[in-house]
Amino acid sequence: MTATESRTQHLLTLERQYDSGVYTKHDVIITRGLGASVWDSEGTEYVDCVGGYGVANIGHSNPEVVRAIQEQAENLIVLPQTLPNDKRAEFLEELISVLPSGLDRIFLCNSGTEAVEAAKKFAITATNGRTRFVSMKRGFSGRTLGALALTHEPKYREPFGAAVDNEHVQFVTYGNIAELEAAITEETAAVILEPIQGEGGVRPADLEFVRAARRITREKGALLIFDEIQTGFCRTGKFFALEHYCDAGCQDVNGVRCGCVVADSCLVVPDGITLAKAMAGGVPIGAFAMTGAVADKMPKGGHGTTFGGNPLAMAAGLAAIRFMKREKLWEQAAEKGDYFMKRLREIGSGKIREVRGRGLMIGVELKEKSAPYIHALEHDEQVLTLQATPLVVRFLPPIVITYEQIDRAVDAFARVLERVNPKG
Numbered sequence: 001m002t003a004t005e006s007r008t009q010h011l012l013t014l015e016r017q018y019d020s021g022v023y024t025k026h027d028v029i030i031t032r033g034l035g036a037s038v039w040d041s042e043g044t045e046y047v048d049c050v051g052g053y054g055v056a057n058i059g060h061s062n063p064e065v066v067r068a069i070q071e072q073a074e075n076l077i078v079l080p081q082t083l084p085n086d087k088r089a090e091f092l093e094e095l096i097s098v099l100p101s102g103l104d105r106i107f108l109c110n111s112g113t114e115a116v117e118a119a120k121k122f123a124i125t126a127t128n129g130r131t132r133f134v135s136m137k138r139g140f141s142g143r144t145l146g147a148l149a150l151t152h153e154p155k156y157r158e159p160f161g162a163a164v165d166n167e168h169v170q171f172v173t174y175g176n177i178a179e180l181e182a183a184i185t186e187e188t189a190a191v192i193l194e195p196i197q198g199e200g201g202v203r204p205a206d207l208e209f210v211r212a213a214r215r216i217t218r219e220k221g222a223l224l225i226f227d228e229i230q231t232g233f234c235r236t237g238k239f240f241a242l243e244h245y246c247d248a249g250c251q252d253v254n255g256v257r258c259g260c261v262v263a264d265s266c267l268v269v270p271d272g273i274t275l276a277k278a279m280a281g282g283v284p285i286g287a288f289a290m291t292g293a294v295a296d297k298m299p300k301g302g303h304g305t306t307f308g309g310n311p312l313a314m315a316a317g318l319a320a321i322r323f324m325k326r327e328k329l330w331e332q333a334a335e336k337g338d339y340f341m342k343r344l345r346e347i348g349s350g351k352i353r354e355v356r357g358r359g360l361m362i363g364v365e366l367k368e369k370s371a372p373y374i375h376a377l378e379h380d381e382q383v384l385t386l387q388a389t390p391l392v393v394r395f396l397p398p399i400v401i402t403y404e405q406i407d408r409a410v411d412a413f414a415r416v417l418e419r420v421n422p423k424g
């Protein structure tokens with residue numbers, strides 16, 4: 001064993017020994033990243049199609065975000081939200097410039113699950129105290145108790161029993177309008193749905209379902225909330241996935257917004273959107289974007305967070321969103337995603353049931369468990385992918401991934417499908 005190998009072993013042992021144990025640890029130490037590549041402690045390069053679970057859209061250690069963090073760290077790192085800050089003001093303006101018009105009030109926090117918690121509280125006050133929610137089967141909303149209550153997966157919920165609020169949440173089949181109609185009542189505060197389910201196996205909602213959700217929530221006085229934590233910030237080939245539901249032929253007005261969503265007549269503009277993951281180039285951040293009507297019902301002091309809106313995250317977020325706009329990152333996601341999916345379909349393996357997704361949010365559903373293939377991709381091919389439901393291999397690479405890296409990932413996937421034989 002060389003000195004670096006034994007150092008790696010030592011670090012792995014430390015992390016395994018002292019971590020809480022909730023994560024299944026891989027056996028590499030990743031020390032560095034750039035663009036869509038990460039390197040381990042031995043200097044081996046990997047093509048990273050995990051992308052920090054869909055965080056690293058603008059690439060690992062994006063140089064513009066690095067510079068923004070460095071400069072901001074020298075000025076000011078933390079500041080409560082009662083004290084206004086230059087970077088926070090600029091970030092809010094920048095974020096609102098890419099959101100559908102009407103969603104121009106922002107609650108800033110530090111993660112996706114916190115954004116969902118905020119959405120719930122704002123929905124309750126906006127509907128004068130209604131406390132029931134409608135969420136989707138196979139949906140994922142986060143792991144803190146309030147967000148967990150909206151997360152369907154029993155494996156995540158059941159260990160916590162009655163501490164998870166099961167009583168106030170009803171789950172409906174994603175795509176089933178009749179079930180949705182029956183579930184939404186005069187007691188419903190909000191319906192929350194992912195425009196494309198991520199953890200649930202990369203499943204886009206169909207237009208009719210999204211439209212029905214908008215219509216029924218309006219009729220019943222409930223809010224419609226889109227969870228764009230994974231789909232937002234160019235991932236799916238639009239700045240936000242809700243723009244896929246524009247049917248007025250007016251997408252990308254101003255180079256960014258969907259013109260249909262901008263119009264009052266838009267059928268699918270929600271009352272709020274939860275945001276996190278890619279919003280600040282890798283720095284922890286979350287937000288709930290909402291209409292003024294929703295924000296104005298929350299009493300002063302009704303919600304809050306210490307770290308939310310901190311200048312370091314704001315500076316990173318400002319640089320990240322400016323990069324996305326300038327590089328037209330949504331167009332890159334659309335083009336590269338089409339190429340990636342076309343190449344995956346060309347593999348033509350009998351083990352593949354379906355290749356689906358939008359932009360660079362891609363799932364390959366196999367006819368058998370995906371874990372052995374994900375493992376082989378990492379170990380034998382240096383390609384990192386993630387699971388979404390037991391059968392799906394999910395690809396969420398940085399959108400700055402090169403075509404050469406896409407080829408590398410697809411060729412590697414073809415080889416492991418050919419070679420790995422879990423049954424024999």
Ligand SMILES: *Cc1c(COP(=O)(O)O)cnc(C)c1O
Pocket residue numbers: 111112113114116140141142143194198199227228229230276277
């Ligand atoms: C990741 C994710 C969350 C939770 O975000 P965290 O930052 O992990 O708390 C919620 N909803 C969706 C759709 C997600 O993909």
